[in-house]
Amino acid sequence: MDIVDSPIKIEVRHWTLIAALLVAFYACYTLIEPYVGSIVLAFIVSLLCAPLHGWIQKKIPNRANTAAALSCTLLTFIIIIPLAFVFAAILNQSLRFFTDSYAWFSSGGAKVILDSPQVTYVIDLVNTLPIDPISAQEIAQNAASTLSKFSGQMLGLSSKFVGDITGVFINFLLMLFVLFFLLRDHEKIIQTLRHVIPLSRSQEDTLLDEVEKVAKSAVLGSFLTALAQGILGGFAMWLAGFPGLFWGTMMAFASFIPVVGTTLIWLPSAIYLFLIGDWQWALFLVIWGAVVVGSVDNLLRPLLMQGNSGMNTLLIFFSLLGGLHAFGLMGLIYGPIVFSVTLVLFHMYEIEFHQFLDKQDNS
Template sequence: MSNKVKITSSHWVLIVALLAAAYACFLLVEPYINSIVMAFIISLLMFPIHQWLEKKLPNHNNLASLLSCVILTFIIVIPLLIVFSAIVQQGSVFSQNTYNWVTHGGIQAVFEHPLVVKGLALANKYLPFDEINPQEIAQRVATLATSFGSNLVGISAKILGDATNFLVSFFLMLFVLFFLLRDHDKLISAMRHILPFSRSQEDKLLEEIEKVSKSAVMGSFLTAIAQGLAGGFGMWLAGFPGLFWGTMMGFASFIPVVGTALIWIPAAIYLFLIGDTTWAIFLAVWSIAIVGSIDNLLRPFLMQGSAGMNTLMIFFSLLGGLQLFGLIGLIYGPLVFAITIVLFNMYEEEFQNFLDQQDRS
């Protein structure tokens, strides 16, 4: 008996109506799509813990899913609150110390450094700008240091003011995560039934989505955490507020090409100019050898299972995802690339005879 289905006009009407209805549903959930996607990805990461809870609590799927969500809440929310409070405290202290350093002649001593004097002289002589006046720069740095503290307080207040939106998104993600964990088998079965692929193709597609989702999270966020910890430790040894600048280096690691150098290069230059040459060299060597190697070794290692993507493809998937979707694009970008590669491989297998014939013609 043939398995082929004859497509009639009524089928086309049904397909068009289904696509229109699906698009309408997408418009309804679009404002919450990031929460839904993050719930899906976190469900993949949490599933081993959830499976362990299910074994300990047989016939209590609701309770197991609820406990998984509670565990996730403690893993994410409590560390975030601790880090946020420490950032505000250390950032305020840093801004006050910077202001005191500027007003007590610290920046003037920097401008009197022989290398700085020569650099300013060359800049004033050859660059097509107005003359660089050290006194004006010192005044601007003092103003910036003064405003930094108030800006930090303002940013903190804004973050606290947006806490409601964050909580809504977070609890929406937990709500979706609860059902994804509880009904995991049913959802997978329904997806397999709907997809017009063979079982082997479905296995390949679903396996690659799971693999890339995990590797994107591990590759981006674990690398940022590792670089933040290593960078913060180095900054702390060099005399800077470790937690504050470690967090800043963690965020900076998401910036393509520049990365953590955005933080440690100015810090090393500052140490060199104030006479702490040993610590300046230490910070530079530490940042290049330790912090930089984390990005060069750990990220590719964690993302090596991304659908056979090479380093160049991973780089552009991260860069393009960040540009198109923002921070969440660090996950979306590799996912889009990986699914495209899997679908291309499926296309190649499905039309292999035709493609081979075309090659021979």
């Protein structure tokens, strides 16, 4: 008997090759780990702009490089130019808001708040407790000091943001570079994945389709929800007299925070309005934030994500919460993908071993 063809020799050879591949994959991952975010983002963008790229390919057939380059160029103009104007306006509004707030606070604004009946009542109530007494003047001094430090931090943060533009630009170029090859070689990449995955064609279709659907739904569910909450919240803040673009953007970012979300923005604003006597606008912000902005997060996000991924609301919640904890902002994409792929693999397991499982149930 030929030793090379013996089952034991083949099995050892196969496992050795698989182990070597796993080590090689891990080594490759350590090399590209700093750029995984840009690569995953390019993958998501390639799925979202697939209709546009398909239309361009039909207009210029047999010119894959030109079509991919044109798609990336159009995407650059669609994203970069509007975002540049928006970020400039946000930066301008934020600096003006904190500068004006500090000037108002220092020129007597603190006295207006501290002399209000509500604040006076709270101070008197606190002073009845067995702790060191506090005074309105002490609160004003501490608040002014805190606001001054916060304004300085905002200025430093703005300077850091401007300094980080270079890094953001480099990451965007890297994303475009990866996106070019994903668009140009999409069919080759899919064929290669189908060839190397040791599953049946139907299982491969199920797995790849689920990853694509969940990746799209994660972007739609998270980022469109944040956009909607930012627009609605910013509109309400503008009506109440605050810089709408800046605080709307802050609400959009706050919407990614589980449980509390945009409440971190509109609730302190409502309390401030109540303390200065604008209780009508304070009540408006509370109602608008809880009913309108809150309903967007409770209805739109599960609707967009569950409609494509097949996961129920509980799994969506934990996939987003766990993804944010483990991977940061990109976890909003990673988390749902991990959960959905697990569910697909579990379904495949049920189908593959259904005879054994049925036998166990009947035993």
